[in-house]
């Protein structure tokens with residue numbers, strides 16, 4: 001049925017349909033970590049999505065963990081993103097930017113002054129990142145001092161103001177996939193003994209303080225949060241996720257954010273990686289719930305009909321199908337993506353995937 005392709009009100013904005021383009025790192029930022037010159041074309045090609053969410057974008061130099069990912073903390077970066085939002089809005093699209101701090105998933109070669117990456121605790125993740133055109137083990141992090149925490153909250157606040165100045169319809173706070181804010185949420189990475197660790201409330205504190213600061217700056221109706229309760233992405237673990245995320249969902253509901261974006265299962269992997277009750281989040285968080293990870297048309301249609309989610313985020317399928325909405329709507333075949341051109345490079349594997357109308361010419 002066509003329920004997925006009906007308009008949807010997301011706070012003050014109306015989306016053309018229930019299909020969201022999930023955040024996708026492409027490592028194609030230019031000098032000064034401004035969006036690449038093809039970024040406006042890439043996002044505009046996909047503007048038929050009800051909502052676009054940009055690739056993860058760092059809030060400060062310390063927040064960078066991979067080569068050539070864009071920032072939103074300098075005027076040049078704001079100006080670069082303005083080209084993207086103008087191009088998307090010219091196509092009638094809507095776009096949020098994902099605000100990112102990688103925490104311990106970084107390398108000294110990317111860190112200001114070649115210093116150690118920061119984290120809730122000095123626990124290195126058993127994973128790699130991409131620097132100097134190659135994969136390298138992430139560097140051992142240092143634990144953030146208590147007096148550094150406010151600076152990070154202010155970096156998120158300033159980045160959200162910059163996002164609105166760049167023309168975005170809103171921001172998504174990246175609280176998922178083993179990055180800084182999730183490092184605080186999950187006890188595998190957070191073994192602090194101050195008010196930011198040691199209990200469900202304390203581990204959620206930083207994400208909630210960041211969210212409150214962003215809401216204070218740009219408003220709750222333009223603020224979303226992404227979480228990944230049971231994902232092992234970037235070598236993170238959580239011994240008891242259900243109470244941790246039930247509490248978080250209640251608190252985010254109280255703060256009034258416009259949406260909660262949930263990676264269901266392992267990011268880019270199996271949905272049933274671990275038992276978790278997503279309906280429990282849905283009952284506690286009353287505003288818009290975006291379901292993500294491994295969706296296809298039948299599953300999204302069924303989940304919508306059962307009221308388990310409001311919007312559905314597709315990642316990889318949007319890479320190779322700029323007109324994914326049209327293809328889902330008409331049952332047209334989906335083009336496969338080329339994994340060789342996912343990260344880094346130029347137009348190949350980025351802006352050169354044709355839409356159906358182009359291929360038929």
Ligand SMILES: C=C(C(=O)O)c1ccccc1
Pocket residue numbers: 024025056066176177233267
């Ligand atoms: C920002 C990412 C995430 O959220 O997983 C990411 C980073 C590098 C490669 C793929 C994805």
